Amino acid sequence: MALLRSMRLATQQLDAWGIPYGSGPSDATTLVVAELAANAVLHGRVPGRDFALRLAYNSAKDLVRAEVTDTHNALPARAPRDAAGDGETGRGLVPVDAIAVRWGVNGRSGPGKTVWAYVPASREGG
Template sequence: MPAPQAQEAVTVSVFVQRFSATRRGARLARRLTTLLLDLWGVPYGGPASDTVTLLVAELASNAALHGQVPGRDFELRLHYDVATGVVRVEVLDTHPGRPNPSRPEGGALDGSRGLLLVGALAARWGVDERQGPGKTVWAEYVLRREAVRGPEPESTPGGLLNNPPG
């Protein structure tokens, strides 16, 4: 009987947090994203960190400004698959309105260019149904290998931000 082949470890970092659907909540989501990316090996101030942070800023801002339902928060989910280099940003809100990916936010005529920017920066983006009321607006960014430091799983306090319980 042949010896079993060792499989390469798959590392996926996940973070999920709810924020108040306010400008302050959107700002906190953006700032926390920058910290998490640095902990996950995507250095603060680098082009990859700045781009992913900008994606979060635009999606969180839209959730706070356009997706707000009184008394309801928005949720930020970040997924980083080390093997593929893909960072997926998901922002979930409870507002029933949906942006149109082919004509985001009414086009550039009303001054709302956030989703045009998301479309230009992300490898892919879209809008999905979610369980319960509302939607999930997501964007994916592919990191270049040189934009990432080696893994530092011990640098995360309590190991809470690296891998979800499974």
């Protein structure tokens, strides 16, 4: 439920910023949000705690920054983990790496981490 809600909120916010629903940049950013949120739900979950999503749009650089913060200290996998060719999981952050201009992980005060990615807000890139 939280995953679908985060995707819906992301597409609504992007549209409010002038990045229309169904456009390439909107779909790309929503996919990155979905990947980051899914990783938080599947691997970053601590019982009784949820993840936080933050989006920021830098119109001067034409980039959207998507951040997902969770309360688990484990770092996300940067490389695939024995993913089946047609499987839906086990690819680490390869999809995020393919879409984002740049991504990374920051620690936070208290337990957990923030995984972030910059996604071009236009078809031309950022």
